[in-house]
Amino acid sequence: MKKRFLAILSAAFVALAFVCGCDRAPLDFPHTKDGDPTNESYFEFTVTDGLAYIIAAKADVTLPSRLIIPETYNEKDVITIAPRGFAGRNEILSVVIPVTVAKTGAGAFADCDTLTEVVYGKNASGTEGVYNGTQQIASDAFSGCVNLEKLTLTAVMKIGDRAFGGCVNLKSATVEETADVSANAFPSTVEIKRGI
Numbered sequence: 001m002k003k004r005f006l007a008i009l010s011a012a013f014v015a016l017a018f019v020c021g022c023d024r025a026p027l028d029f030p031h032t033k034d035g036d037p038t039n040e041s042y043f044e045f046t047v048t049d050g051l052a053y054i055i056a057a058k059a060d061v062t063l064p065s066r067l068i069i070p071e072t073y074n075e076k077d078v079i080t081i082a083p084r085g086f087a088g089r090n091e092i093l094s095v096v097i098p099v100t101v102a103k104t105g106a107g108a109f110a111d112c113d114t115l116t117e118v119v120y121g122k123n124a125s126g127t128e129g130v131y132n133g134t135q136q137i138a139s140d141a142f143s144g145c146v147n148l149e150k151l152t153l154t155a156v157m158k159i160g161d162r163a164f165g166g167c168v169n170l171k172s173a174t175v176e177e178t179a180d181v182s183a184n185a186f187p188s189t190v191e192i193k194r195g196i
Contacts, residue, residue: 037069041058041061054082067086068098081101084105087111087112093117106140106141107139107143111144116148134155139162140165142164144165149170158179162182
C-alpha cells in the first residue's frame with residue numbers, strides 16, 4: 001500500500017511539473033557571437049536591386065520567442081529590416097540582428113510588447129569603434145516596446161527620432177563613441193553612455 005501511494009504521489013508531481021512548465025529550462029538569451037539564425041520559413045524576403053534582401057515576418061506564422069535574423073538568403077546578404085516588418089509581433093522576447101543588416105526600417109519592431117532584449121552587431125569584428133559593417137536604426141523602430149530592458153548596440157552608428165520611444169523599462173544604453181544619436185531617440189529617463 002505504501003509503495004502504491006508513493007508511486008501515485010510521484011506521478012502527481014511529474015504531472016504537476018509538466019503542467020506548470022517546471023521542466024522547461026529558463027530562457028537563455030542569445031549573445032552577439034552565438035546562435036544559429038531563425039529558420040527562413042518564418043520570413044518574407046524581398047530582393048532589392050538584385051543584390052540583397054529586405055526581410056519581414058510572414059503574417060500567417062507564429063514567430064519563435066528568440067529571433068535571430070539571418071545574415072544571408074539565397075546567397076545574398078539580408079541588408080534591411082522592412083519598415084513595420086515585425087511591428088506588433090508580441091510573441092518575440094528577444095531579437096539578434098547581425099552586422100550585415102545595415103538598416104532597421106521605421107517602426108520595424110514597434111509595439112512588440114513582450115520584447116525584452118535587442119542585440120545589434122552579431123558577428124561584428126573590429127577594434128576601437130571601427131567594424132566590418134555599420135548599422136542604422138530608423139525612427140520609431142522600437143517605439144512602444146514597453147518591456148525592453150536589455151540593449152546591445154555594437155556597430156550601430158545612427159539612431160533616429162524616437163527609435164526607442166516609450167521603452168519605459170529601459171534604464172541605460174551604451175552607444176558607439178562616434179554614433180549619431182537623435183536627441184529624442186530614447187526616453188528622457190534612459191542614461192546614455194558613450195563608448196563601446
